[in-house]
Amino acid sequence: MALKVIKKDVRMLLLASYAAFGVYFCMYAFRKPFTVATFENLSLYGVDFKIVLIIAQVLGYMLSKFLGIKFVSEMKPKTRLYYLMGMILAAEVTLVGFGFLSAPFNVIAMFMNGLCLGMIWGIVFSYLEGRRFTEILGVILCSSFIVSSGAVKSVGLLVMNEMGVSEFWMPAVTGSFFLVLLLSFALLLNRVPPPTEEDKRLRSERLPMTGKERISVFRTFAIPLLLLIFFYVCLTALRDFRDNFSREIWDAVGFAGDASIFTLAEIPVAILTLISIGLFVLVKNNFKALLYYHYLFIFGVLFVGISSFLFRQDVIGPVLWMINVGLGLYLCYVPFNCVLFDRMIATFRIKGNTGFLIYLADSFGYLGSVAVILYKNFGQTQLSWLDFFINATYAITVVGGICSVISLFYFRRKYKKVLATNVNQIQFIDYGSNI
Secondary structure: OHHHHHHHHHHHHHHHHHHHHHHHHHHHHHHHHHHOOOOOOOEEEOHHHHHHHHHHHHHHHHHHHHHHHHHHHOOOHHHHHHHHHHHHHHHHHHHHHHHHOOOOOHHHHHHHHHHHOOOOHHHHHOOOOOOHHHHHHHHHHHHHHHHHHHHHHHHHHHHHHHHHOOOOOOOHHHHHHHHHHHHHHHHHHOOOOOHHHHHHHHHOOOOOOOHHHHHHHHHHHHHHHHHHHHHHHHHHHHHHHHOOOHHHHHOOOOOOOOOHHHOOOOOHHHHHHHHHHHHHHHOOHHHHHHHHHHHHHHHHHHHHHHHHHHHHHHOOOHHHHHHHHHHHHHHHHHHOOOOOHHHHHHHHHOOOHHHHHHHHHHHHHHHHHHHHHHHHHOOOOOOOOHHHHHHHHHHHHHHHHHHHHHHHHHHHHHHHHHHHHOHHHOOOOOOOOOO
């Protein structure tokens, strides 16, 4: 009987991880290839055209995240597949529009592209949350966007260099290569069985949330949520800057024209992130896991700052530096996108789902991404992309460290208070302290 249960769990784990990884890997083919183009000699009102396109897409993505606070948190399981497939098809249409329309009118198409893709993450993760193996599933899903961002840029650069496709049609052509594959993965993902009764007992049942319930959760945890969201805003801005301007950074450190570097430098980041966060599945106690993620945040931002300092002192080379910074950022970034809030809900037995909390953080995160790009373009024009990025890594070390420490102490106090008095009508259940 036990062997039968294990085999069933393994099949679910393999199916869910394979399908979710595939969907999100392919999704990036509709989002990121255009960033490998330079769009030289083009500008809009004095702003580099590539920056305009990035801002337009991020604004659409950000608006989609704000809409997702309500939409994803209220979404019912039976509608997930239709929304997923419809949004991907719509995203490809916007890329075709980007190729058809001349500059600067195709900026609108890039805005619509971001609007189509912003809710994909929440839909995909809704298949994975609230399970005993959510850490493993979540980190595999997150590793997809670590690897895929570099991989689809490599494909995009090859499409331009080897096929002679223009910078404006390259995104649509790249996306078309992945369209059928993505839809196939989406059908597989929809076959993932729902959480078992054991999953619900250990991680709490995940339910759609009303507006009143969302407000109640935010008020109850306002202090740590505000701190963590501010940290995530800075984290997203830096992670997005590294992603969107990776070509400029690599060019500055001597790797101009090397299409493979975008992929090769992200593979060790994905593997080490996968292993590090995947090990959290061994931590059965949800409260301990929540605290350990805060320790991981502190380690991650320190690793980023120290790596940049060593690079500045010529102690480490550019490849190791970019890998180290990427690893430190993703060790902090990945938990926000899946397992941190999953453990928080499980710890305090919150009636709801991670979609609300993830999209609450994500919406403001991309607002920060736009702010950083504008600040670099208008407030720090004298700094190179490389110098600006290095200075930003120092800033995230300070901001992330302070926010993580304060949030850590708050959750410790909150846990003790809830354990003692069961306040705020949160149905708290302690499943033991064993790891």
